[in-house]
Amino acid sequence: xxxxxxxRKVYGSTVAVDGISxxxxxxxxxxxxxxxxxGKTTTINMILGVLAPDAGAIAIDGRDLARERRQALxxxxxxxxxxxxxxxxxxxxxxxxxxxxxxxxxxxxRIDAVLERFDLEALADARCGVLSSGEQTRVSxxxxxxxxxxxxxLDEPTASLDPASAREVRASIRAFAGESSGCxxxxxxxxYEVQDVCDRVLFLSHGRILLEGDPxxxxxxxxxxxxxxxxxxxxxxxxxxxxMAV
Amino acid sequence: MISPRRVFAxxxxxxYLYRGSIARLMPIFIWVLVDMVLWGFMSRxxxxxxxxxxNFVPAxxxxxxLWDFFxxxxxxxTNAFFEDVWSRNFLNYFASPLSISEYLAGLVxxxxxxxxxxxxxxxxxxxAAFGLSFLSYGLALIPxxxxxxxxxxxxxxxxxxxxxxxxxxxxxxxxxxPALVSPFVGVFYPLSTLPRWMRVIAAVLPPSYVFESTxxxxxxxxxxxxxxxxxxxxxxxxMLAAGWVFTRVYREAVRTGLIARYSAESVS
Numbered sequence: 001x002x003x004x005x006x007x008r009k010v011y012g013s014t015v016a017v018d019g020i021s022x023x024x025x026x027x028x029x030x031x032x033x034x035x036x037x038x039g040k041t042t043t044i045n046m047i048l049g050v051l052a053p054d055a056g057a058i059a060i061d062g063r064d065l066a067r068e069r070r071q072a073l074x075x076x077x078x079x080x081x082x083x084x085x086x087x088x089x090x091x092x093x094x095x096x097x098x099x100x101x102x103x104x105x106x107x108x109x110r111i112d113a114v115l116e117r118f119d120l121e122a123l124a125d126a127r128c129g130v131l132s133s134g135e136q137t138r139v140s141x142x143x144x145x146x147x148x149x150x151x152x153x154l155d156e157p158t159a160s161l162d163p164a165s166a167r168e169v170r171a172s173i174r175a176f177a178g179e180s181s182g183c184x185x186x187x188x189x190x191x192y193e194v195q196d197v198c199d200r201v202l203f204l205s206h207g208r209i210l211l212e213g214d215p216x217x218x219x220x221x222x223x224x225x226x227x228x229x230x231x232x233x234x235x236x237x238x239x240x241x242x243x244m245a246v
Numbered sequence: 247m248i249s250p251r252r253v254f255a256x257x258x259x260x261x262y263l264y265r266g267s268i269a270r271l272m273p274i275f276i277w278v279l280v281d282m283v284l285w286g287f288m289s290r291x292x293x294x295x296x297x298x299x300x301n302f303v304p305a306x307x308x309x310x311x312l313w314d315f316f317x318x319x320x321x322x323x324t325n326a327f328f329e330d331v332w333s334r335n336f337l338n339y340f341a342s343p344l345s346i347s348e349y350l351a352g353l354v355x356x357x358x359x360x361x362x363x364x365x366x367x368x369x370x371x372x373x374a375a376f377g378l379s380f381l382s383y384g385l386a387l388i389p390x391x392x393x394x395x396x397x398x399x400x401x402x403x404x405x406x407x408x409x410x411x412x413x414x415x416x417x418x419x420x421x422x423x424p425a426l427v428s429p430f431v432g433v434f435y436p437l438s439t440l441p442r443w444m445r446v447i448a449a450v451l452p453p454s455y456v457f458e459s460t461x462x463x464x465x466x467x468x469x470x471x472x473x474x475x476x477x478x479x480x481x482x483x484x485m486l487a488a489g490w491v492f493t494r495v496y497r498e499a500v501r502t503g504l505i506a507r508y509s510a511e512s513v514s
Contacts, residue, residue, distance in 0.1 A: 011503070045506045048341035052501045070343040078341060086259075086333035093262045100255035101342040143338075 001026045001183040002047070002151050007056035009042050009207075016042040018207035019056065024151070029177050029184040031194040031215065034204035035235035040187045043204070044080075044153050047185070049073055061150040074103055077147055079140040080155035087129020091120055091139050094128060095146060102147035114142040117172060133160035141169060145176060152176065152184045158193060170197050191227040201227075203234050210234055248351060252344050256352020257359075260326050264360075270325075274360050275367040278314045282368050285310040286376035303378050305464035306434065309457055311368045311378070313433045316394040316453060317424040318364040322357025323402025324409075324420050331414050336508045340500075346493050353406070354399055361398070386459055386469035389478055393452045396481035401427070403488035407495040410504075432457045452481040 002024040009017040017039040024030045032040050045051035047058055049069055058065040063072040085094040092111060099107040115121050118138040123131060128139055137160055144152060158166040174197060177184050188194050194201060195215045203211040211218065215227055224230040264270045289302040330336060372378035380387060405420035430444055431453040437445055448454040455477035459469040499505045
């Protein structure tokens, strides 16, 4: 569903993403992990088409992003804590505008469906700017699901949610991956959440994929007790894992 | 290929914003209303002290009306663009299937709507209170409005490119554009008044031909359609150039990560 090949991005003398390749299959949830500065958001921005790679190729559902941008992005959507929907429109107005941008058919019915799914019916006519950060995250997720994307990109989607809301969001995303033919690329710093949700994880360090595997078995394979310990090792001593780089 | 539905989405967002906001609606017509009253009385006074033979109402009030129309067209584009700057909406927009052509088309349509409202308000006040007859311009009125509209769109798109390239703080460069251009295009005086170097610049600015024509009509009732043709061709060329500039700036912003950084630091 998502195929990334030899993707590279350099800012001046800083190599943000260093020739990474990976795939995400239909119904799969893949965690993109790594410390701050590892290249996660740069990778996501390139997949979203808002940052041009210096080299490499991205294909979404078989559509090359560079050559068939519109077709590729019609099949994609995203939610990120740093990209809330405009606060000066209501939830329903925002969903209508973005539904039209993504070419959603039977838009009114689809808006009602995502409002119900994310428990936003009571807030449908409230301006997004007056919502709590948790409610705004749910609105972003509703927008992200609006076009039933084949590829869903989530950059720390539960960062501002309380534990109960975060659990509901995780359940919704699992349901999305299970029920539709879509896939999810997910970044998070919450390793328990990653272990709970992701089928596979990719550890990024200094723009390269250092480790890849099942989050439930990967820590033991590297002599660590849990994913958090493995994350800390990747962040502090990537060279100790360097010979395992994929 | 441009999708009308996506263009309409851009317009719809702006409609939602303006529909419920006095703060956005008032500036569309309040300043042009003030200008009409101010320059209406000024024209009436000059007619009285200047004696018969020359009517300042079409020459001065009409020129101010047309210049305000240009400024409203430009600000219609830039204000619509600024709404996305202020709400940090670029990442949401440009990570969607929306193309640059569709986005710009949406801004232009929004500008047509707001500038049409401003023009209607100015016409009502200038006609009812000061006896300006827009029909006195005859058929020249069509190229007048067309040239000023195209050049207003062009300046709006260029101003938006500057802010996209330099960041939100560069708004400061955009607001004074009409004031900076007006001395060169002779809104209030004939181009022959200007020194040679200013006349050279005036010759490549399409509104210069419009305002020379308004004075020609006030003086001897005839517009120079050949010059208005040059003005229209210049304005059209500038508009294409402005679209090219915006596209180049956007592509550079995508290359450097500026689009993403409007919402967040992308080098994480």
